[in-house]
Amino acid sequence: MRAIRRFTVRPVLPASLSALSELAGNLRWSWHPPTQDVFAEVDDELWTSSGHDPVRLLGAVGAARLEQLAADEGFLGRLAAARADLERYLTEPRWFQQQEGERAGTPRAVAYFSPEFGITAVLPQYSGGLGILAGDHLKAASDLGVPIIGVGLLYRHGYFKQSLSREGWQQETYPLLDPDGLPISLLRDGEGQRATISIALPGGPDLQARIWVASVGRVPLLMLDTDVEGNPEHYAEITDRLYGGNSEHRLRQELLLGVGGVRAVREYCRITGHPEPEVFHTNEGHAGFLGVERVRELTVDPAGPGLDVDTALEVGRASTVFTTHTPVPAGIDRFPRSLVEQYFATDGGATPGVPVERVLALGTEDYDGGDAAVFNMAVMGFRLAQRANGVSLLHGEVSRGMFSGLWPAFDEAEVPIGSITNGVHAPTWVARELFDLAAAHGADGEDPDSFWAAAEKVPAGDMWSTKRVLRDRLVHEARRRLRRSWEKRGAASAELGWIDSALDPDVLTIGFARRVPSYKRLTLMLRDPARLKALLLHPERPVQLVIAGKSHPADDGGKRLIQEMVRFADDPEVRHRIVFLPNYDIAMAQPLYPGCDVWLNNPLRPYEACGTSGMKAALNGGLNLSILDGWWDEWFDGENGWAIPSADGLDDPDRRDDLEATALYDLIEHEVAPRFYDLDHEGVPTRWVEMLRHTLGSLGPKVLATRMVRDYTRTLYAPAAGTARALNSDFAGARALAEWKRRVRSGWGEVRVEHVESTGVGDAPQVGDVLQVRAFVALGSLAPEDVVVQVVHGRADAEDALRDTTTTDLHVVESYEGGRHRLDAEVTLGSSGPFGYTVRVLPANPLLVSPAELGVVALAPA
Numbered sequence: 001m002r003a004i005r006r007f008t009v010r011p012v013l014p015a016s017l018s019a020l021s022e023l024a025g026n027l028r029w030s031w032h033p034p035t036q037d038v039f040a041e042v043d044d045e046l047w048t049s050s051g052h053d054p055v056r057l058l059g060a061v062g063a064a065r066l067e068q069l070a071a072d073e074g075f076l077g078r079l080a081a082a083r084a085d086l087e088r089y090l091t092e093p094r095w096f097q098q099q100e101g102e103r104a105g106t107p108r109a110v111a112y113f114s115p116e117f118g119i120t121a122v123l124p125q126y127s128g129g130l131g132i133l134a135g136d137h138l139k140a141a142s143d144l145g146v147p148i149i150g151v152g153l154l155y156r157h158g159y160f161k162q163s164l165s166r167e168g169w170q171q172e173t174y175p176l177l178d179p180d181g182l183p184i185s186l187l188r189d190g191e192g193q194r195a196t197i198s199i200a201l202p203g204g205p206d207l208q209a210r211i212w213v214a215s216v217g218r219v220p221l222l223m224l225d226t227d228v229e230g231n232p233e234h235y236a237e238i239t240d241r242l243y244g245g246n247s248e249h250r251l252r253q254e255l256l257l258g259v260g261g262v263r264a265v266r267e268y269c270r271i272t273g274h275p276e277p278e279v280f281h282t283n284e285g286h287a288g289f290l291g292v293e294r295v296r297e298l299t300v301d302p303a304g305p306g307l308d309v310d311t312a313l314e315v316g317r318a319s320t321v322f323t324t325h326t327p328v329p330a331g332i333d334r335f336p337r338s339l340v341e342q343y344f345a346t347d348g349g350a351t352p353g354v355p356v357e358r359v360l361a362l363g364t365e366d367y368d369g370g371d372a373a374v375f376n377m378a379v380m381g382f383r384l385a386q387r388a389n390g391v392s393l394l395h396g397e398v399s400r401g402m403f404s405g406l407w408p409a410f411d412e413a414e415v416p417i418g419s420i421t422n423g424v425h426a427p428t429w430v431a432r433e434l435f436d437l438a439a440a441h442g443a444d445g446e447d448p449d450s451f452w453a454a455a456e457k458v459p460a461g462d463m464w465s466t467k468r469v470l471r472d473r474l475v476h477e478a479r480r481r482l483r484r485s486w487e488k489r490g491a492a493s494a495e496l497g498w499i500d501s502a503l504d505p506d507v508l509t510i511g512f513a514r515r516v517p518s519y520k521r522l523t524l525m526l527r528d529p530a531r532l533k534a535l536l537l538h539p540e541r542p543v544q545l546v547i548a549g550k551s552h553p554a555d556d557g558g559k560r561l562i563q564e565m566v567r568f569a570d571d572p573e574v575r576h577r578i579v580f581l582p583n584y585d586i587a588m589a590q591p592l593y594p595g596c597d598v599w600l601n602n603p604l605r606p607y608e609a610c611g612t613s614g615m616k617a618a619l620n621g622g623l624n625l626s627i628l629d630g631w632w633d634e635w636f637d638g639e640n641g642w643a644i645p646s647a648d649g650l651d652d653p654d655r656r657d658d659l660e661a662t663a664l665y666d667l668i669e670h671e672v673a674p675r676f677y678d679l680d681h682e683g684v685p686t687r688w689v690e691m692l693r694h695t696l697g698s699l700g701p702k703v704l705a706t707r708m709v710r711d712y713t714r715t716l717y718a719p720a721a722g723t724a725r726a727l728n729s730d731f732a733g734a735r736a737l738a739e740w741k742r743r744v745r746s747g748w749g750e751v752r753v754e755h756v757e758s759t760g761v762g763d764a765p766q767v768g769d770v771l772q773v774r775a776f777v778a779l780g781s782l783a784p785e786d787v788v789v790q791v792v793h794g795r796a797d798a799e800d801a802l803r804d805t806t807t808t809d810l811h812v813v814e815s816y817e818g819g820r821h822r823l824d825a826e827v828t829l830g831s832s833g834p835f836g837y838t839v840r841v842l843p844a845n846p847l848l849v850s851p852a853e854l855g856v857v858a859l860a861p862a
């Protein structure tokens with residue numbers, strides 16, 4: 001029989017144990033081992049069988065055991081201490097509170113929108129790197145005291161669970177998640193009524209959504225859920241699963257996330273008194289409609305200030321940060337324009353009163369190389385955010401090229417997209433044993449910097465024996481998963497004896513786990529199967545591989561790669577040295593990174609925007625073996641691992657794969673394995689341990705999510721809050737800025753560099769000579785204060801294109817009738833070689849972040 005309805009009954013704990021609910025109700029336990037110890041003490045077996053899920057544990061533990069615990073003074077003391085520690089963590093001033101406060105422009109609050117959040121295995125609301133990053137962002141913000149509110153959706157089925165068929169084909173299942181069994185609670189108002197938001201949808205009743213709150217340490221994460229009474233069935237399905245369904249389904253999800261997300265934030269702040277966000281950060285383009293909802297609030301909402309659309313856009317832009325996450329075009333959401341038109345109809349659409357043409361203009365690909373029938377969420381992201389960034393130095397550069405069509409008058413280097421390199425949350429990802437080892441050598445848990453100093457002092461032998469413990473744990477975990485997988489694939493126990501000796505805790509262990517889009521090249525290592533076999537089965541220096549990854553359910557190409565990998569690993573000759581573990585998720589990842597000696601990454605450069613799994617491996621004393629892409633391109637220093645030479649630039653993809661695979665085999669055979677097995681008389685590979693120490697010391701501080709969130713706070717959130725404040729006080733600044741932009745745009749046609757002269761450099765210019773530049777410009781109706789006139793100078797290449805340019809502003813010396821001016825500047829020739837310069841006029845206003853913002857420029861005629 002099947003139940004027609006189900007729900008989860010929450011336990012009633014004795015009053016003396018109520019702190020257990022408090023601890024379970026805040027996800028800080030997931031990165032705080034002492035709190036996990038308290039749960040384990042409640043019932044060790046249940047703690048394990050629940051998959052380390054406090055809500056399930058407390059739901060399953062019997063009344064007798066609870067009585068026992070309630071009478072156990074020792075336990076009650078430890079429980080009280082854990083509760084007090086949480087209380088302290090939630091209330092004490094942290095890094096952010098030690099900043100100068102509002103005077104320094106720190107925002108009162110930041111809303112952080114993301115389609116997925118990977119926080120813990122027991123809240124499976126993520127598919128891969130984007131979600132894990134969002135989770136780490138919230139946790140690090142909590143640790144630093146940055147006042148962030150997370151905003152996402154609650155997917156009833158999360159992402160799929162992966163298993164394998166007998167033939168090695170990926171199988172997907174979508175277990176139903178009961179919100180009552182999750183570590184979240186409904187947002188309710190003062191009267192105990194559920195808070196809801198609603199959105200008008202075309203041709204139907206309004207969509208309703210309720211708001212769940214997950215407490216991520218100090219950070220609330222709001223999750224919208226449409227599975228509520230009153231919604232028609234097809235509305236309830238909007239939050240069914242992550243990244244499923246057709247275009248319209250995705251659009252509805254993104255409408256809910258962006259428009260509904262802002263409404264949920266307003267409800268949350270109204271009910272709890274939390275300060276309203278001054279900055280809105282959208283993690284990838286999916287939440288971009290938040291900017292449209294903010295325009296609605298500022299223009300037609302009766303409770304708002306009634307601004308015109310241009311002014312509202314200025315207010316919105318100033319306070320919005322957009323992070324782009326992928327250089328893969330397929331990774332960017334694009335909708336038919338007509339679909340967006342339908343959902344944002346001026347009358348009765350999702351943001352009623354906001355003219356639909358204005359909405360459409362934000363995302364339309366109306367530039368060279370774009371498709372004008374398409375609405376592009378990344379394009380809207382850039383147009384609605386004054387500040388935008390990629391996620392590594394290289395990815396920033398690639399993004400400037402990729403989106404340069406939006407700023408056609410500017411060189412790529414001037415496209416206003418910066419970068420902040422991603423980071424990872426150490427308390428979540430670093431094995432407890434490593435923290436303990438560091439603590440034994442003087443590290444102070446409260447001060448992450450002391451960790452690196454302590455790692456220096458740990459004797460090589462201790463470091464090495466700890467790595468063996470971690471490798472051994474991975475080996476046992478992998479065997480357990482392998483057995484389960486084979487049972488699912490239909491094998492009888494009698495066939496599975498070999499699993500007990502699959503993998504070896506003393507063999508060089510290489511990890512490779514990630515989603516399986518084609519650019520990540522799961523099967524590059526299979527390019528020459530005989531060569532890989534020889535590496536695995538080497539008589540003195542064998543290697544073993546632990547592999548995992550999910551393919552998107554609609555991507556049969558990815559599933560074929562998985563099958564190819566599984567079939568290779570099924571071969572009795574090598575199956576003790578290479579395993580594919582189904583269902584890569586946080587629970588698998590946590591023991592995987594610490595257990596690996598080497599973390600392999602071989603993407604097609606430059607498609608890996610950043611990559612974070614290698615960072616997690618590095619923090620656990622793993623050495624990276626990777627193509628120079630994403631973060632590795634930035635921080636590989638020759639000593640902290642190995643770079644696989646990339647043949648990017650080569651047009652023939654097959655030859656490229658051949659070359660890169662050969663380089664990979666060579667590195668493993670000639671560099672990696674020999675160093676790993678080069679043991680001293682005590683059995684310690686001293687040179688390996690040196691590299692490991694160097695990795696911890698040099699990469700450790702950089703790859704942290706706290707470094708990343710500090711960077712965001714200082715370079716994006718605080719300046720955005722500053723500009724927003726300048727515009728927001730009675731909106732006079734915003735009105736003036738919008739009016740100024742209108743004036744500059746309409747007058748720009750008359751702006752010209754008419755004539756340029758230079759003196760001061762003879763026939764044989766030398767370093768140190770001073771070039772006097774004089775320019776005559778016509779500004780038409782614009783004033784000299786509206787613009788900046790610059791000498792742009794640098795190295796001139798063979799085609800006279802300027803490289804490595806610097807700019808020097810010219811100043812007005814004389815003004816004539818008809819808006820004409822003479823300006824002068826001096827440029828000192830700083831380096832030898834071919835030199836060139838030109839003169840240009842750009843709009844100038846202290847409220848612009850980049851002079852490219854309006855997209856207009858007037859260049860001296862060639």
Ligand SMILES: *Cc1c(COP(=O)(O)O)cnc(C)c1O
Binds near residue numbers: 132513585611612616
């Ligand atoms: C870190 C992590 C990822 C992302 O790894 P990349 O290197 O960025 O591809 C994906 N899934 C899980 C479970 C992770 O822990």
